[in-house]
Amino acid sequence: MKYLNKKFIRDIMQQWKQFVSVLIMALISVSIYCGMSSVWTGMDESYTDYKEKTNLADAYIDGVNISDEDISNIKKLPYVNQAEGSMFVKFNTKIDNEDSELYINSFTSSTKKLMNPLLRSGHPLKDDEEGIWIDEDYAKIHNLKEGDKIVLEFKGIKKKVKILGTVLDAENIYFITSYAETVPDHKRHGYAYISEKYINKILGIVSYNQVRLDLLEKPVSKSKLEKDIKRIMGDSFSSVVMKENKISITQVDEEINQIHKMAMLFSIVFILLSILSIYTTMSRLISNQMVQIGTLKSLGFYDRQIYFHYGAYGFLVAIIGSLVGVIFGYTVVANLVMNIKKATLTLPIWKKSFGIDSMILIVLILTVCTLAAIITTRKVVKNNPSFTIKGMLDKKSGGPGIYKKSRLSYDWLWTLRSIRIHPIRTFMSITAIVGSIVLMVAGLGVWDSLYSSYQDVYNNEFCYKYIGQVYGESYNNLSHKFNSFDVQFAQSETADFSFHGIEKSGSLLVLDSGDKIRIFDAKSKKKIRIEKDEVAIASQLAEQLDVKVGDKIAYKTKSSLNEHRVTVTAIVDAKIPQGIFIYKDKVKNFEPNTIYIGDSEAYEQAKKEESISNIISIKKQQDNMKEMMDSVHSIMYILIVAAFVLSVVILYDLGILSYLERYREYATMKVIGFKHSEIMGMVFKESVLNLLTGFVIGIPLSKQFLKLYIRVVSMDSMEWTPIIAKDHFLIVIFCVIGFSVLVNLVVSMRIRKIDMVEALKSIE
Template identity: 25%
Template sequence: MKKRALWKDIWREIWHSKSRFLSILALIMLGVAFFVGIKATGPDMIGTAERYYKENQLADFSVQSTYGLDKSDQALLEKTTGVKQVDMGYSADLLLNQDRLAMRIYSYDNHKSLNQYEMVSGRLPKHSGEIALDAAKKMNKRYKIGDTVTFVASDGNKLKDTLKKDKYKVVGFVRSPMFIEKDSRGTSTIGNGSTDAFAIIPKRDFDLPLYTVANLQFRDMADKKAFSDGYTDAMKRNRTKLEKKLDKQAEKRLETMQQESYAKLDQAQEKLDGQKEKVAASASAAAQAGVARNPELADASAELDAQQRKLLQERAKIEALEKPEYFVLDRSSNPGYAEYKENADRLTSLSTIFPIFFFLIAALVCLTTMTRMVEEQRTQIGTFKALGYSSRDIMKKFLVYGSLASLIGTGIGLVVGFLFFPSIIFNAYGMMYDMPAVELTFYPSYSVMALLVALFCTTATAFAACLAELRSNAATLMRPKAPKQGKRILLERIGFIWKHMNFSSKVTARNIFRYKQRMLMTIVGVAGCTALILTGFGLRDSISDIATLQYGSVLKYDAIVTRDKTSSEKQKAAYNKLIRGDAITGRMPTSMKTMDTVQAGTGSQAVQLTTFATTQKLDAFINLENRESHEKLKLNDQGVVVTEKLTKLLDLKKGSKLTLKDTDHKEYSFKVTGIAENYAGHYVYLSKASYEKAFDKAPSYDTDLLNLKNTSKAWENRFAEKLMDQGGVLGVTFSNTISDMLADMLKSLNIVMIVLIVSAAILAFIVLYNLTNINVSERIRELSTIKVLGFYPKEVTMYVYRENIILTLLGILVGFIFGFFLHQFVIQTAEVDNMMFSPTITWPSYLYSAILTLLFSTIVMIAMHYKLKKIDMIEALKSVE
C-alpha cells in the first residue's frame, strides 16, 4: 500500500507541477540535442564523404609528367609494392565553342574502376562522339540531352592533334568524387586560367601519343577511412615511395627519349646523305657534260643544306632536353577535399565547448528548481517520516521526478540531435559542396555521455536537496522553515541615497539582497545565456570579417599572374605590352617559393616564401603591419617577416629562429624580425639581399602582383583571356574571386551560428521562466498580502518584474564579460591551421544579445502577469500552523 501511495503521489506531483516538469525536461532536451547534434555533425560529414569516395572509388594518387606517361611508366607503377590498381587515362583542356568555357575533358573507359562517375541524368558515353557533361556546374541549364557541343583550340581555331572529333552529342550529366565543390574545378592552361567545368568522352576518341595521367589505388589505403590518421600516414609513406621510384624513372625516361630521337635523326641523316650523294653525282655529270650551271641542282642542294641545318637544330634540342618531371598528387589536390575536412574539424572543435556551457546552465537551473521543489514538500516529507516511511522511500519521489524528466528529455534530445542538427548544418554546406545526402549515424558513446550528464543535472541535484532536508527529524520538518531574519542592507546605510528612494524602489532593493542565492542564480543563469548568444554573434563577426580583412586590408593587389619561365622573347614582349596598358595601375614583380616549416613536435606547415623586386610602393600591394601594435613593418637584411598565425602554431616571437625546407629537403634558417597581420594562409616575407644570402642565388621574379583600374567580373574575365592567349602565362587569379570563394565557404558556417544563437535564446527563455516561476512560488504569501493591501495586477507584476529587470541587466553585463572570453577561446579552438579568425566582436552583436535576453525576460513576465492575476488573496489570511 505504501508503494502504491508513493507512486500515486509521484504522478500527482508531476501532473500538478506540469510547467516545472516540462521546463526541466526542455532544459535537458535542449542540452542533449545540442551536445549530440554538434558532436555528431563532424563525424557524419566525414562518414558521408567516406561512403561517397568508397562507392565511386576515388583514386589515392594521380601521377602526371611534363612529357606524358608511356608504357614504361605504367609498368613501373604497376610493379610498385602495395599498388592495388593503376588506371591510365587521358585529359585535355579545351574551349567549348558555344560559350567559350574552359573545359577539362577526361577519357572514360567502361572497364575503368577508379574515379567513377555518378549519373545525375541520362547515361554514360558508350559510343564514339558521345559526351557526358558536369552536372554540378549547372551545365544542364545550358544544355540538354541530345544537344551537340563543339570544341575548339585555345586560340579559337579548329581542333587538331587532341581529339579525333570536335563535335559531341550530349548523352548525360554526371558528378565526380574528384570535384565535390560546386564552384571550383581547379586551374586551367587556357581561358582565364580556371576550369569552368569537366566532361567525359570515350577513351578511344583521344588522339594523343602518350597517356596524360595515371590514377592509383594502394592496398593499405583502400581499407582505411578517408581523412583518418591511418589513411594520412599511409598516404605519406606511399607518396615518398612513388616519388623515389619516379625520380629514378626520370633518368631512364630521358635516356630512352634521347636514344629514340637520335635513332630517328640517324635514319633521317642517312636518307639525307643519300640524297646529297645523288645531287653531287648529278652535278658531277653535268659538269662533265659541259653544263656551266644547273638551276634545279642548285635549288636541290640549297634544300638539302636547309634540311641539314634543321637536323642539326633537332640534334641540339635533343641534347638540351631536360629530364621529365613527375608529379605525384594525392587527394588533397582535388578541389574541396582538404577544405571539406577543415569544415568538419571546425564543427568538431565547436562541439567541445558549447555543450559544456549548455549543461552547466541546465545543471544550475535544475539544482535551483529541485531544491525549491523539495522545500515546498517539506511538510509532506515530515508527515511521511512521521508515518514510518524510510528516507529511501521518501527520496524516491524526487529521484523519480528528476530522472523521468531527464530520461524523456534525453530521449527527445537524442532524436532531435542525431536527426535534425546534422541535416540542417549539412544542408547549409550544400551551398558549397555537391555531395549525396548526409549519412546519419547513431553514436552510442555520445548518447551514454549525454544521459549520464542529464541524470547528474536532475537526479543528483534532487538527491543532494533531499539529503539536506532528511537530516532533520519529523517534528522539525512538519513545521515551516523559519523566515530569514530581516536586517539592513548596505544601501540603507547610505542615507542620502536611501532617503530619496520611493517605497517600491526600497522594497525592490531589500528583496534583491535578501534572497542572495536567488539573485546569484538569476545573474549567473542570464549571464551564461547572454554569453552563448554573444559568442554566436561574435563568431559570425569573426568569420564574416576574414575575406574583407585578408583581401582588403592585408593583401591589396587585385590580381596575381604566374608567368612561364620558359616563355619565348616574343611571348614576354607581348605580355609586357599588355601589362603596360592603361588598365594596369600598378605592377610588383615578385618571387614566390612554396616551402615547409621544420620544427620538432609540430606538424609541417606550407608557407609562401615571398620576395619583392623592390620595396618602393609596397604598401599599395601588401600591408605589412602588426595587428596589435599597428606598427608598419619593414623588410631588412637581418631576417624575415612572418604572418601571425604561423608564429602561434610554431610558438615564434620576434628574434626567434624559423627553419624552412624546400622540395629537395634542404633546410634554411631565418631570424624573425617582425610579425605581420594575416588571416588566410602562411606567408614569410624577406628582402632580396636576405634571399640571396640564404639561397646563394638571385630570386626569380616570375610572378606579378597587379592593381587594376577596373575590377568588374566581366572585365577581369576578358583580361584573363588576353593574358592566357599570350602563351607565356601559366595562371591568373583575381583577389575578388578568391575573396568571394572564401566568403562563400565561411558563409556556410552562418547556419551553425544561427543554430547556436537560437538554441541559446531558447535556453535563456527557459532559464528565465524557471527562475521567475521559483521567485513567484517562494513569495506567494507576500504577493497575496500586497494584493489585499490594494495593489493592482499591473503593480503586482511590476513589483516582481522590477527585480527581474535589474537582475537581468546585471546578468547581461556579466554575460558580456563571459561572452568576450568565451568568444576568444572558441575562435582559437575552432581555427584551422592555415586560417586565423578576426578576434573582434562588433558593437551590434552586444546590442542584439542584450535585446534578445530582454525580449525573453519581457515574454516571461507577460506570462507571469496572468499567473499573478490568479493569486487567491485569502491565501494571505491563512495562519501558519
C-alpha cells in the same frame, strides 16, 4: 499508487511553467548538439563510403611525358600496391555563349582501380566508347544531360563530343581550380572523363602527366616517396601529393572538424549551464513539496514509492524534452547546417547519423533530472515526518548572526540575509547571468569576427579589380607585354613550412612589384613594402610555428623537392592566404601563375592573351564569399537564438522559483505593513547585486571565451580576428538587463496578487 498518480498529474498541471522550463532547457541542449552531431557523423560516414566506392588513391604524382617503364618501376617499390598513369588536360568549351573549362582525365579499364568515378546517370564508363562523362554539378547548372553534345577546344583543336553520362568523384568533392577561387564555381569549371582511346583520337597523342598510387598498409613518409619517385622518373617528375594533403580532401576534413569543434565548444557551455539550471530547478521544485512528502510518509507510503514518484518528475520531463530535441535537431538544425556544407562540398549522399555522443548527452540529462529529484527527496524523507509535515527540516537555526547590530537599513539586511541563507540560489542566478553573456557574445561575436575578417581582406589586403591565371609564359614576356598596364604578377604555390620540428602547410606567395596585394605589420599596422623584406609571414602561421622575426624557417614547394631556408623579417596581419610572402628577386626562378589586374584597360589586354585565363572580378569573389558567409550565418542564427531563449528560460525560471520559496515571506511583509513598493525595492536590490556580480565576471570571461572559440573553430587557411561590434555587445548587456527586469515585473504582479490569509494559514 493510483493516489500518487493523481497527485503526479495535479502537480504537473499546477506547476506546468516550471516543468516546461526544464523541458525547454533539455530540448534546446539536445537539439543543438544532436543536430550538429548528426551532420558531422553523417558526413564522415558518407565520405568514407564515397572514397571506397571511387577507389580514392593514396598519393598523386605529377610529371611530364611519364613513360610506361616509369610506372612499371614505381609499381616495384616495396610499399606500392598499385600505380596507374593517366592524362590530364584542360579543355575550353562554350555553353549558351558562356566560356567555361572542363578538366578532363583519361581512363582505361585498369585506371579505374584507382580512379573510379561514381556513375550518376547514363552509361557506365567503358574504354571502347567515344564520348564524355561530365561531373554532375557542372551538368546540372548548364542543364546538360545524356545525349547532349558539347564542343571541346584545345590549342586550336575543336571536337564535338557526346555526353554519355554524369559522374561524381571523391577526388573532387571540393572542386576549385585556382587560388583565386574562394568557393567552387561549377558554372565556369567542371571535371570530366574520356577514354584513353578516344582522347588519343581527338588529340592524336596520349602523354601521361599524372600517376595515382595505392600504398600498402606499411607507412611511408612523403620525403622517402619523393626521393624514390625522383630517382625513377628523373626530369619527368614534378611533384607528389599525399592523399591527406590534397586540397579537396583536407577541406572536407577541415569542414567536418569545424562543425565538430563549433558544436562541442558552444555546447559544452550551453549544456553545462542547462544541466546546472535543470538540477537546481528540479531540486527546488521538490523542496517546495516538503509538506506533501512529510504527509505521504505519515500516511504510510514506503520510501521507495516516494522516491519513484518524485524521480518520475525529472525523468518524464527530461525524456519528453530529449525526444522532442532529437526530432527538432535531426529535422531542423541538421538540415540548416547541412545546407551550409552543400554550398561548398559535393557528396552523392548526405547522411544524418545519430552518434553515440548524442546518446550519452541524452542519458546525462535524464540522469541529472532524475537524480536531482531523488537526492532532494531523500533529504526530506530521511527527516522525521513530524518536522517535514510542518515544512521544516530537523536542523539548527542559523540565528541572527552578524546582522543583529548592523546599521544597514532593513531592506539591505533582508537582501544580504537572503543571499547568506540561500547561497545556491544566488550562485545559480549569477551563473545564469554569466552564462547568458558568454553564450550571446559567442554567437554574435563569431558573426562579427567572420564578417570583419572578410571585410578586412577585400577592403585592405586585396586591392585589385580582377584576378586571372597565367599558364606557360615567362615573366620577361609578360612584363614586356604589360609594361604600361596596371597589373601585378605573382607565383602562388602550396608549400610545407617547418621550424624546430614543427611542420605546417600553407601558401607561398612570390610577388612582383606593385600594390595589388597589400600586407601590414601585425603590431604597428603599417604597410610593408615586400621589396625590402626577405620573408613576411602571416601572424597565424607564425604563431603555429612559434616563429619570431629573425628566425630562419625552411620550406618546400609542390614543384620542387629542394628545401629552401629563409629569414623571417616581418610578421604581418594577413587574413588570407596563410603562408609567407616573398619578393620575386629573393627566389631563384620566378614563374608567375597569377595576375592581379588593376583597371579595365589591363583587363581588356589580359583577355586577349592566350596564356591568361580564368579571369574573375573581385566582386565575383566577394559574391561567392558572401554566399558562403550567408550560409554560415544559418549556424549563427541557431546559436544566437538558442542562447537568447536559454537565457530567458533560466532567468525566468530562477525568478519564479525564488518567488515560490519566498511566498510566505512576502505575505508576512504585507501583513505587517510593508508597502508593495518597499517589497519590490528589496527584490530589485538583490537582482541588481546579482546582475552587477554577473557582469563583473561575465564580461571579461565572454571576451576570453570568444577568443578561444574563434581560435578553435577557424581553419588553417584563414585567420579570423575575434571581435564583437559595440552595438552587438550593448544588445547583449541590455538583453540580460531586460530579461532580469521582465522577471522582476512578473514577480511584482504575483506579489501584488498574494492572498495573505491563504499564504499565512497554519500548515498544521
